[in-house]
Amino acid sequence: MRPRLYQYAACPFCNKVRTILRYKGVDFETIEVHPLNKKEIAFSTDYRAVPIYVDASGRQVNDSTPIMRHIDAEYPERAVFAASAAERAEEDKWLAWSEKYVKGLPTAIYDTLPHALESFDYITKVGKFGWWQKISIKLTGAFVMTLVAKKIAKREGIHDPRIFLSTKAAEWVAALRGRPYQGGDKPNGADLAVYGITRSVEGLSAGAILDENAEFAAWRRRVERLLSPEPVVGLSAGVR
């Protein structure tokens, strides 16, 4: 059986998992989850978030980073996660950094109503929604998220989302220390996680701010070149 990824196409955590699957060249199926009734993941009574991964033998794995590690072991060719203790410490440090980065992202995606509308336009396009939900979620979601973004900004101590993003891009580039990838000559788990998170804002104003850093943009292109084509996002199983 083909492994299955239960996802919201636009979710950064789901993008992390798609990235490692594409890096490994795995033939996988994406199941777009309806964000309101979540009926596609009814089988998962204890864990109600996405991504959920069901591997080729039918085993369920939850939570993006554990899923990435599981996939790395399931498909050992083109190993991703660091093998040595020293490399692992560095990789873990940057995986932890990526968790902070992803938490701050909504402050940049939803900082103004036009930006929030731009994002919900994308979310409702690729996500699983009926036509009426597309319209109502776009409007109410965009409005609500601008408020949520302000709350997150306060919690995370982010005063200016643009500066938050450009700082993140600069920190990441510094961590490369002139090497093509954080993992050295090939990407490690942190490279693929950060790439996946960043991909979720590709095409949005937040993504453009990250790419203003030419070295960050060049790193992103280097990773992209190593990936097999994206399954047609949002148009996969279950999306009409």
Ligand SMILES: N[C@@H](CCC(=O)N[C@@H](CS)C(=O)NCC(=O)O)C(=O)O
């Ligand atoms: N730590 C989890 C976080 C996953 C997460 O927060 N997913 C969001 C979507 S972006 C979710 O499913 N939230 C619950 C909901 O939509 O009801 C991971 O890395 O996979």
